[in-house]
Amino acid sequence: MADERAQARAQIRGVKQAAEADLLAKKNVIGVDIADKETDGKNTGQLSIVVFVEEKQANSKLSAADRVPKEIDGVPTDVQQMKVVLQGPAMEAVTQLTPEVDTTVYATLHGGISMGPLRSVHLAPPDVPTEGDYIFAGTLGAMVRDRSNGATMALTNFHVACVNNTWSVGDRMVQPSLLDGGSSANQFGSLTRATLSDDVDGAVVTIDSGKATSATVQDIGDVAGHTAATVGTAVRKRGRTTELTYGSIVSTDFTVSIDYGSDVGNRTLHHQVRIQTDTSKSARFSDHGDSGSVVMDDNRNVVGLLFAGSDDGTWTFANPIQSVLDELNVDLMVAPVVTRxxxxxxxxxxxxxxxxxxxxxxxxxxxxxxxxxxxxxxxxxxxxxxxxxxxxxxxxxxxxxxxxxxxxxxxxxxxxxxxxxxxxxxxxxxxxxxxxxxxxxxxxxxxxxxxxxxxxxx
Structure with a gap:
């Protein structure tokens, strides 16, 4: 059965990829994926091209150009409602600063902990309710090594370390973030590279000499390696806001359009990992401030870099980890294998x-x-x-x-x-x-x- 589902998904994939640009151009459409069709809120078990919209509307209220066809090249379609938001960075006006979650200063830098830029960023509506200087908090995902020179680096998101297009190489980072009580005394490294591409929202920070680091993730353990995400895999993550949470991978074909703010604009990311919250263990898989977390399977292999999710906490989205490592030209640091x-x-x-x-x-x-x-x-x-x-x-x-x-x-x-x-x-x-x-x-x-x-x- 699983093999049949995988074959059906592979057959649909080409049709979906050919049609997604036209689908994303329609009114209210923010994502396209391959998933089971739902009828009257019930899962039919039939794989389809799912079109996600911010708000479902009757066809009678849509123009012919904005209507989603019932099928595309023989593949059924489904329209589902979802609002997508970046899962961080959490932000707050400088004048309203109060420490939030995970205010710990960790002597040894590792994955799953609070971090953010030392600088504040000036923002104005509609990006924020009130114009002013804002500070930000996200998550240090994991430790990596530069493929060029072997330098030890911290992995996180573009929108955590850079925030927007006002960033510069050399921007200083702190742990914990300014939002979580950090200060200039908590500096740990300098922003070195970042990318916001069709597949990856990522950045790496070179760690200062003398800073202790560990190839571990808080509350999860040693990083064993990385592997490709697969549908049905149980996963977990540790982030600055919701800390240790659990879920499962439902798709590796998710395409999503996200507003990164007026300075960056709307960006579309393809081939993303879509994760459903395991509500028996977690209220939600991620929230604001969890961006930058690495998503790991039960063998402690990293499968993705968390960057966004649905506003209701049902879904979380991650970049495929191999694309992240290749675009940032780094390799994951893994814990040494100790034989006793x-x-x-x-x-x-x-x-x-x-x-x-x-x-x-x-x-x-x-x-x-x-x-x-x-x-x-x-x-x-x-x-x-x-x-x-x-x-x-x-x-x-x-x-x-x-x-x-x-x-x-x-x-x-x-x-x-x-x-x-x-x-x-x-x-x-x-x-x-x-x-x-x-x-x-x-x-x-x-x-x-x-x-x-x-x-x-x-």
């Missing part, structure tokens, strides 16, 4: 991971543990200190200290039994409860001892 073979042994309890450490400790990483190198170290320790790994990969040990040149490395081991649990003096209840971080540090300590031995021999 010892931990894997604890989790999987492989018999091949047997290891005995006696007075002279020779630590050999067996191929079955997926280890890439062998570490041999000589460590002085009390004869009572015996660390044994039986075939089940459980560890039994007494408390001991590895000693070399006055460097003490504590090893957790069973102590007095308290309520059926071991108390090893480090707060660990049993060997299975020793955190992964300890073993990573423990192995690093052994390797450091080996390196010191090698240095003395050299």
């Amino acid at each position: 073979p010892i931990i894997a042994c604890l989790n999987t309890r492989l018999a091949v991971c047997n290891l005995t450490r006696t007075t002279t400790c020779v630590l050999t990483r067996a191929p079955g543990c997926n280890l890439t190198r062998t570490v041999v170290c000589t460590v002085t320790r009390p004869t009572t200190c015996l660390v044994t790994r039986p075939s089940a990969c459980l560890l039994s040990r007494t408390t001991c200290t590895l000693t070399r040149s006055g460097c003490n490395i504590p090893v957790p081991g069973p102590g007095p039994v308290e309520g059926g649990q071991y108390d090893d003096g480090h707060g660990y209840g049993s060997t299975d409860e020793v955190p992964e971080e300890f073993w990573a540090g423990y192995l690093a300590a052994l390797e450091e001892i080996d390196e010191l031995d090698q240095a003395e021999q050299d």
